[in-house]
Amino acid sequence: MNKIDNINVILERIESARKTAGTENVRLIAVSKTRTADEVKSVFGCGLKDFGENRIQEAVPKIKSLGIDAVWHLIGHLQSNKAAKAAQYFDYVHSLDKIETAEKLGKSASGFGRVIKSLIQVNTSNEQNKNGIDPSEVLNFAEKLAGIEGLEPVGLMTIGPLMGSEDDNKRSFAMLRNILPEIQKSFPLYRELSMGMSGDFETAILEGATMVRIGTAIFGSRNYI
Secondary structure, eight states, X not given: OOHHHHHHHHHHHHHHHXXXXXXXXXXEEEEOXXXXXXXXXXXXXXXXXXXXXXXXXHHHHHHHHHOOSOEEEEOSOOOGGGHHHHHHHOSEEEEEOOHHHHHHHHHHHHHTTOOEEEEEEBOTTOOTTSOSXXXXXXXXXXXXXXXXXXXXXXXXXXXXXXXXXXHHHHHHHHHHHHHHHHHHTTOTTOOEXXXXXXXXXXXXXXXXXXXXXXXXXHHOSOOOO
């Protein structure tokens, strides 16, 4: 299938899972890491507006060369020394897990006259090699984020277990879903749950995902760079 066919199939699957879950809206983020500017432009031409990138050094030249009216999501780990670039070129940062980095991001965003929508990355699978804060630390982290000018915290993000089964993924996503209402008691603007990728996005939606990050199922097999 070509990209438009891939997208249509994914949108149909998202809509089916969304109806089953009773979720109001699910946002499809096309993960464009390692993809060329031409590939991104092709998918943009199919109607998708949200694109996810992992690495600042790869993303910025692509964003600058494209010049399209897209919404750019940083979904990979943000290093503090890349915070200024992230603040300049991204609309969302899904991967905040260090207050010092969040402070640099907010300060840079304010300097550019921007406000970055941000999500807290939570390590719900307790994998030592994965970024994200412990689930028990989310409320404390959210309280610290609340005072940072230049950021608009809007939700939580997680990545399912790297080698997990469908049940493992479900448990991981359900944990994030269960954390959200506790955070909303103090911060009602936390509404987004960013979870689910090409292999598990339907499971994520059934557990409450409002954003899914899909690359391979849209673009085809990945080009590693």
